[in-house]
Amino acid sequence: MDNVNLKKIAETLNISISSVSRALRDSHEIGEKTKQKVRELAEQLNYMPNPYAGSLRKQRTRNIALVVPEVANNFFAMAINGIEAVAQEKGYHVLIYLTHDYLEKEMEIARHLLNGRVDGIIMSLSGETVSTDHLQKLTDKEIPIVFFDRIIETFSGGTVTTDDYDSGYKATEHLIQAGCKDIAYLSISKHLYIAQKRMQGYKDALQKNKIPLRDELIIQCSPDNNKNKELILKLLKSKNRPDGIFASVERLAIASYHACQELKLHIPKKVKIIGFSNLETAALLNPGLSTITQPAFDMGKEAATMLFRKLEKRTTINASEKVEIKSELVARGSTKAS
């Protein structure tokens, strides 16, 4: 950048030329707000950074990627708000990528991100993902990754989760206390760590209450929710119809309501339903849906905070930090004892 432009920025913002220069070098001596103003002005003046000037420093993109399965889900929508709140404070943009719960799409996004488009990544894995091999190259390139909600436990990095085991246990016990004896568990993945935790909570609660586990009541669902409604219809039309449904994710609870509506099965008289969900309309449904409500905003905020600790080198990329924030069981009409 030539001195004329440096001077122009300094005058416009009423700061010294050396401050402008330090801001453009992303120095820690300059506040985030000032840096952002300087960068914006530099952009307006069509300033292109000299690639040699900063050769000893890694060029920052000031972008972080957020890779999530879907956005038509209040959990993710609220988590995004938490992540953006932190990113905005740091002067970063959040680029959102959707996997639609498919591993193939997730792998394609990982390859795309190898190109150095972002400084760091926050991820919630697809239901099909069984390993993190496709993410190794990103870590090799020193792009830090933090997982939230749908994590892989073996990955050495940061994770933010909720108390999935306890929540699975509590939700199941809640159905048992409401009188259910045959409780179906709707799963999105056999492999995902949180899915295993939730299901283990379900199994242990059954055992503790001396209710035999029936394998045919554990339903593996699909990324395609239309197929799930069919699976649930089949389940509800079967001879040994369950009297309780535990939906491990929000859209499975919605599919269950649609199936009951179609079959004219009264909730909660004929079947009681509880689900992990941050649905804004949970209390407005007919009847209100009992939920395990996750601290979505806080989980997003915590994940972003953890990522910036890594970006600012306050922790190393591979530091294995784990944060768990508790969920809340909110009982509504769908699990009312009859």
Next chain:
Amino acid sequence: MDNVNLKKIAETLNISISSVSRALRDSHEIGEKTKQKVRELAEQLNYMPNPYAGSLRKQRTRNIALVVPEVANNFFAMAINGIEAVAQEKGYHVLIYLTHDYLEKEMEIARHLLNGRVDGIIMSLSGETVSTDHLQKLTDKEIPIVFFDRIIETFSGGTVTTDDYDSGYKATEHLIQAGCKDIAYLSISKHLYIAQKRMQGYKDALQKNKIPLRDELIIQCSPDNNKNKELILKLLKSKNRPDGIFASVERLAIASYHACQELKLHIPKKVKIIGFSNLETAALLNPGLSTITQPAFDMGKEAATMLFRKLEKRTTINASEKVEIKSELVARGSTKAS
């Protein structure tokens, strides 16, 4: 790229070296799938394009930006799916940016995109946006912009909308036919073209049915939905309480339900509600919400198709293309005549 690597890619994919070379030059002679495979492999081999080799062609990023107010809204979530379906076919990534309905955030994103991070932009404007001055620099840089749903009519580019005027008219007439005489209109913006169209439909339907327009029944709502619930509570507690509510966007319909629940006002006996909405749970609410359902997926698909026509130079950036796709009125319990 050295010849060793060109050869390696050619051998791996079982195509000729000249095909690899043409694929890397983004030649029209090579199919999209092959190009993508070549690019991915080149990425894996850490191929960095020679900036001089393609100096006569503009470097493509193979990204498009999608700038929307929010994602916790089924209209946008479904539109995103439509946009991604087209982008995927073309070998493009979609980077999603959220404005949270604030103009300031939208302006910041526009500045950010000036840096050449994307080849084109699909936008749905914030409720606060009154002009497109902040987008002019993008157009000057020959980055095409297509608007969907929340458009600015004066912008010379592409727009995809639904029949907002007709839908506003139909929804209002539907409430009148159900017996409503005092119909409140919940608006998100005075300025947005689609908001004006919807409201004009409302006004004209009242006039046609000889119902006087009451200014105090037109409520300007906020980007913050907590504030909106307070506004609606105030409206419903007023002496001349409306017997019908027309919510011009989904979250205002949800806020109306919450307000009625809090005041124990029976829907539809005391107040009938209809709203623009693609809510997945509309039929599951208590009572089911009558909706103007927009063709969200198709609108997204159409917007992306239009953008790629511009990117592929089959139309010029400023060609003023307009596509309108009709919405559907779905009557449910919330507007049942009493």
